[in-house]
Amino acid sequence: MSELETLTPAQAEVVRQMQVCNACRYCEGLCAVFPAMELRRAFDGGDADYLANLCHNCGACYYDCQYAPPHEFAINVPVAMAALRDETYARNVWPAAFAGAFAKHGLWVTFAAAASVALFVAGFVAANAPGALFAPVGGAGGFYRMMPHWAMAGLFGAVFLYAIAAIGVGVRKFWRGTEAQAVGWAEVWQACRDAATLKYLDGGGMGCMNASERPETDRRRLYHHFTFYGFALCFAATCLATVFHELGMQAPYPLWHPVVILGALGGIGLVVGPLGLLAQRAKRDADIQTNTGMGAAFLWMLCLSGVSGMLLLALRDTPAMGSLLALHLGLVFALFLSFPYGKFVHGFYRFAALARYAHERRTRTVEAVD
Numbered sequence: 001m002s003e004l005e006t007l008t009p010a011q012a013e014v015v016r017q018m019q020v021c022n023a024c025r026y027c028e029g030l031c032a033v034f035p036a037m038e039l040r041r042a043f044d045g046g047d048a049d050y051l052a053n054l055c056h057n058c059g060a061c062y063y064d065c066q067y068a069p070p071h072e073f074a075i076n077v078p079v080a081m082a083a084l085r086d087e088t089y090a091r092n093v094w095p096a097a098f099a100g101a102f103a104k105h106g107l108w109v110t111f112a113a114a115a116s117v118a119l120f121v122a123g124f125v126a127a128n129a130p131g132a133l134f135a136p137v138g139g140a141g142g143f144y145r146m147m148p149h150w151a152m153a154g155l156f157g158a159v160f161l162y163a164i165a166a167i168g169v170g171v172r173k174f175w176r177g178t179e180a181q182a183v184g185w186a187e188v189w190q191a192c193r194d195a196a197t198l199k200y201l202d203g204g205g206m207g208c209m210n211a212s213e214r215p216e217t218d219r220r221r222l223y224h225h226f227t228f229y230g231f232a233l234c235f236a237a238t239c240l241a242t243v244f245h246e247l248g249m250q251a252p253y254p255l256w257h258p259v260v261i262l263g264a265l266g267g268i269g270l271v272v273g274p275l276g277l278l279a280q281r282a283k284r285d286a287d288i289q290t291n292t293g294m295g296a297a298f299l300w301m302l303c304l305s306g307v308s309g310m311l312l313l314a315l316r317d318t319p320a321m322g323s324l325l326a327l328h329l330g331l332v333f334a335l336f337l338s339f340p341y342g343k344f345v346h347g348f349y350r351f352a353a354l355a356r357y358a359h360e361r362r363t364r365t366v367e368a369v370d
């Protein structure tokens with residue numbers, strides 16, 4: 001097969017395994033990957049990238065496989081797909097010079113977090129008195145006595161827009177590389193539903209397999225939901241706070257306020273979800289272990305952002321408010337900055353793959369042999 005000559009090693013391994021799977025087809029009911037595979041008789045690099053990002057890493061196909069090691073075919077789909085997924089993020093990243101950030105994500109995100117917190121501490125001290133970090137500045141507008149609202153909104157709005165733009169460029173490159181066709185709104189809606197429910201993280205209904213060949217009663221899916229919806233609630237709280245600010249009501253808000261309720265629920269999700277996922281990763285079976293520093297660093301950053309936000313909520317009327325605000329803003333700023341260069345991008349790539357799958361299910365029949 002001539003395409004193999006231009007494939008990367010990770011793509012070539014996925015293509016090799018998909019050729020075996022396409023002859024076997026035992027796992028066709030487990031997830032979206034196998035039905036998508038069955039629409040093809042041959043696989044190029046774009047097909048491999050697409051299938052890798054359609055895989056949710058549930059592990060079920062490894063335990064079901066009669067060709068898994070020590071069989072000479074050495075089929076291990078979850079591990080091969082995970083390796084190629086990470087490669088697609090680096091290959092499509094924008095700007096391309098940051099491709100290495102994925103492999104060294106843990107190192108650079110740690111540096112970014114430390115530098116960011118230090119800069120916020122220094123900025124607060126420079127803009128206020130040196131003792132402001134430990135002075136009682138609670139009450140309405142207390143946060144903005146440390147840092148004006150326009151500066152906070154401008155800084156975080158800019159870094160968030162940069163992150164979304166950089167991810168958008170990368171996903172567009174990925175989409176074009178897989179030669180996907182335009183999809184309709186119905187298919188986008190189907191992808192939204194599949195992503196929001198993590199439909200394909202259930203091992204075909206048995207549950208996610210993580211620590212052994214016994215299904216895990218979906219705990220990875222539960223913790224992923226805590227994480228995703230926790231982040232979404234925190235984001236909604238921030239947007240709502242901006243609206244209230246424009247209406248003349250300044251933070252901090254009372255405990256019954258919708259901004260605080262959304263933020264508190266989101267903060268709980270951002271602590272429980274990442275900690276649960278980290279615990280699940282720690283006990284994952286070594287045979288399907290795909291842990292990278294990238295995933296762990298992302299989860300720790302989410303968790304620390306959640307913890308610092310909850311501490312800020314609890315201690316906002318004490319002299320610790322200034323230093324906790326600097327810590328929280330520093331961590332969130334570094335988190336936003338790391339979005340295009342770490343695990344956060346997986347949601348966008350997987351959503352694109354799900355939309356393509358929804359389109360293929362509706363329109364595509366098995367292709368002719370080349």
Ligand code: SF4
Pocket residue numbers: 020021022024025026027028061062064065066067068075077
């Ligand atoms: S993972 Fe193994 S059992 Fe499942 S389709 Fe592939 S070769 Fe067959």
Ligand code: SF4
Pocket residue numbers: 030031032033034054055056057058059060061062077078081200203
């Ligand atoms: S989603 Fe699960 S069953 Fe499907 S390919 Fe990935 S690991 Fe295998």
